[in-house]
Amino acid sequence: MEKKEIRFIDPHYRELFRIKDGEKIIITTERGEKLERECHYIDEYHTQVGNYPFHICEFAECMQRNGNTYEPKEKQEREEEQRQGWEKHREKNGLKPKAKNKERER
Numbered sequence: 867m868e869k870k871e872i873r874f875i876d877p878h879y880r881e882l883f884r885i886k887d888g889e890k891i892i893i894t895t896e897r898g899e900k901l902e903r904e905c906h907y908i909d910e911y912h913t914q915v916g917n918y919p920f921h922i923c924e925f926a927e928c929m930q931r932n933g934n935t936y937e938p939k940e941k942q943e944r945e946e947e948q949r950q951g952w953e954k955h956r957e958k959n960g961l962k963p964k965a966k967n968k969e970r971e972r
Contacts, residue, residue, distance in 0.1 A: 870907035874936065877926045885938050891915070896933030 869886040876882055885891065887907040892900055903916040911922055920928070929936055 872905050872907050872913045873910070873922055875922050875926050877923065877930050879923065882936075883938050885940075890939040891936050892939050893929070894935045894937075902939060 869888065871884045871886055872889075873884050874882045874891070885905060888904065890902050890904050892902055894900055906914040908914060908919060913920060913922060913925070915925060
């Protein structure tokens with residue numbers, strides 16, 4: 867049996883991404899704290915995030931109201947692997963990290 871997909875949207879019902887039932891999302895709080903939450907399919911418009919059931923738009927509105935962002939855990943893991951791969955490439959080839967532009971920091 868194929869796992870159901872959970873749809874994540876913004877408060878205007880624009881689809882952001884989908885994950886399969888039982889997969890995880892990463893919620894990044896306004897303060898930068900990262901929270902990992904397992905999600906379960908209830909029906910096309912409802913999901914359980916961690917221990918709490920939500921209408922998909924209710925979840926999006928709650929995240930926006932609290933200044934949080936959310937993305938599939940898989941995406942964040944892929945980005946971390948790419949970053950680590952680039953760092954290994956730089957080390958292997960004797961490349962130094964780019965210096966920050968002081969003008970941009972102002």
